[in-house]
Amino acid sequence: MTGRLRAQVRTGDTVARLGGDEFAIIQRQINDADETQVLGKRIIQAISEPYSLSGHKIHIGASIGIELIKGMYVDPDEVMRNADVALYKAKAEGRGCFRSFDPELHSVLGKRRLTETNLRRAITDPNAFEIHYQPQFDIKTNSVTGFEALVRWRDPVRGLIPPSEFIGVAEETGLIDKIGHFVLERACEDALSWPDHVSVAVNLSAVQFKTSRVAEVVVAALDRTGLPPRRIDLEITETVMLEDDKRAICTLSHLKRLGARISLDDFGTGFSSLSFLRRFPFDRIKIDQSFVRDMADNAGSMAIIRAVISICRSMGIDSIAEGIETPEQLAWLAKEGCDSVQGYLLGRPMKLADATALFAPRPRPMLRAVAG
Ligand code: C2E
Ligand code: MG
Ligand code: MG
Numbered sequence: 135m136t137g138r139l140r141a142q143v144r145t146g147d148t149v150a151r152l153g154g155d156e157f158a159i160i161q162r163q164i165n166d167a168d169e170t171q172v173l174g175k176r177i178i179q180a181i182s183e184p185y186s187l188s189g190h191k192i193h194i195g196a197s198i199g200i201e202l203i204k205g206m207y208v209d210p211d212e213v214m215r216n217a218d219v220a221l222y223k224a225k226a227e228g229r230g231c232f233r234s235f236d237p238e239l240h241s242v243l244g245k246r247r248l249t250e251t252n253l254r255r256a257i258t259d260p261n262a263f264e265i266h267y268q269p270q271f272d273i274k275t276n277s278v279t280g281f282e283a284l285v286r287w288r289d290p291v292r293g294l295i296p297p298s299e300f301i302g303v304a305e306e307t308g309l310i311d312k313i314g315h316f317v318l319e320r321a322c323e324d325a326l327s328w329p330d331h332v333s334v335a336v337n338l339s340a341v342q343f344k345t346s347r348v349a350e351v352v353v354a355a356l357d358r359t360g361l362p363p364r365r366i367d368l369e370i371t372e373t374v375m376l377e378d379d380k381r382a383i384c385t386l387s388h389l390k391r392l393g394a395r396i397s398l399d400d401f402g403t404g405f406s407s408l409s410f411l412r413r414f415p416f417d418r419i420k421i422d423q424s425f426v427r428d429m430a431d432n433a434g435s436m437a438i439i440r441a442v443i444s445i446c447r448s449m450g451i452d453s454i455a456e457g458i459e460t461p462e463q464l465a466w467l468a469k470e471g472c473d474s475v476q477g478y479l480l481g482r483p484m485k486l487a488d489a490t491a492l493f494a495p496r497p498r499p500m501l502r503a504v505a506g
Contacts, residue, residue: 138180142173158217167202167234174198174232182230197224198232219243226306249303256287257312263287264294265320266483269492270335270454270476273468278492280333280367282476283321284483285313305341314342315351322359322366327490333365335397340373343381349388356392363393369420370396372404375413383414390415397454402438411449419446423457426477429466436466443472 139149139157148160161173181196199221201213220235222243227233256262267281287295304310318336325334342348356363368389374382386396397418398410402425411419421442428435439455446453455467458477467475481492 135181138183139177142176142180158214170200170202170234171232174200178230178232195230197221197229199224200232200234202234216240219247222247246303249300250307252289253287253300253303253307253309256289257309261288263313263316264485265317265324266485267324267334267489268476268483269481269489270474271480273464273472273475278332278481279474280335281325281328281489282335282369282483283317283324283337285317301339305339308341308345310339310341311346314339314346315355318351318355319358322355322361324486324489325361325365326359327486329493330362330365332493333367333395334361335367335369337369337399338374340371340376343370343374343385349385352389352394353392356394363389364395367395367397367418369399371399372401372407372410375410376405379413386414390417401442408445411445411451416451418452418454421453421455421472423455423477426455426457426463426467427459429463439467439472440470443470446473447471 136149136151136157139159143149143159143161146162148158150158150160152158159173159177161170164170177198178196181194185192185194199217199219201217201220203213216235219239220233223239224231224233226243226246264286265283266286267283269278270280270282271277272279285297285301287297287300289295301310301313304313321334321336325332328334338348342351352366352368355361356366368386370382370386390396395417396414397420398416399420400422401419402422410416419442421439425435425439429439443453445451452473454474454476455463455472456476458464458467458475458479460479463477464475464479
């Protein structure tokens with residue numbers, strides 16, 4: 135590897151190994167920025183040529199971040215930081231390419247990089263993640279039938295961080311496997327403290343389907359905790375079906391045969407191809423909260439919700455609407471025949487103790503002996 139890098143540079147340039155699989159090159163005396171890009175292209179080509187190791191052909195790739203130094207006096211730390219940000223962009227844009235530093239990248243990517251660094255550290259701390267549980271209600275009986283497990287990250291400096299701020303980074307970096315594993319195990323364990331008819335819904339990312347053996351991880355969590363499979367509800371989004379249809383369907387079918395329920399989350403936001411519903415027998419469709427939010431002012435949203443409820447009914451699939459915030463939304467969904475609901479109006483995501491307390495027997499009024 136070092137040999138191939140050296141072969142690409144001129145005398146006077148420097149090639150250094152920073153550690154692990156990271157290298158740095160200082161290219162001197164260049165006339166314009168294009169020269170760095172020409173070198174970047176050459177290096178990627180040279181490294182991509184197959185290596186012969188013990189008779190096997192090995193392929194590796196490289197991503198490159200470029201920082202152009204103008205002027206005489208520079209802060210070496212800043213140069214490294216900027217090159218690092220550019221490298222991060224190259225990796226995020228599909229790897230095997232080079233990107234130059236742009237000051238605008240700094241705030242966006244720098245923040246993302248920081249999240250990644252902190253997330254990698256957090257993953258080794260058993261107390262860094264916690265799960266909050268949001269109740270799901272049967273609309274007819276108004277009783278809690280399950281909870282959705284929603285992960286949060288407790289950072290010592292930033293406090294409680296919502297999933298919207300780290301699930302994306304976790305998916306890009308592969309850290310989602312560990313987080314997903316933790317959520318599954320903990321959610322199955324926690325669900326044991328609720329009555330037997332109450333289920334727990336766990337969100338599974340499309341990345342988990344690609345990189346880990348989802349079925350094995352779910353089965354292991356159920357076996358270890360002793361939670362009956364009928365009490366777990368696995369929420370997936372359409373992306374799972376889009377990315378590797380056959381493999382995903384095989385995994386989902388296996389889990390369904392075991393007795394787990396499979397729900398299609400955020401329905402209506404992506405491609406919402408009705409053929410997904412033909413290809414896999416989902417147990418439940420979650421109508422996305424954006425439709426519920428718009429319901430009052432947008433006749434289209436109302437029509438879509440009505441159509442989805444009707445499809446569910448005719449296919450024997452349960453319907454659940456999320457994001458219920460007003461009594462009017464609740465009343466309309468009940469009138470339209472939606473099976474279940476979830477939303478701030480009925481209960482926000484809460485800690486396990488508060489979720490469990492919902493089933494505690496209400497204290498009976500005490501009979502007081504009244505002295506006569
Ligand atoms: P989701 O699975 O669609 O979860 C519903 C989100 O809507 C949750 O946000 C919930 O707190 C929020 N929500 C519920 N009711 C209302 C309401 O009435 N109004 C409003 N405005 N929001 C409501 P949260 O907890 O921030 O999670 C966001 C997303 O992060 C989830 O969307 C899910 O896609 C992802 N996520 C959460 N936990 C996990 C996890 O363990 N694994 C994976 N892969 N993704 C997760
Ligand atoms: Mg969900
Ligand atoms: Mg959703």
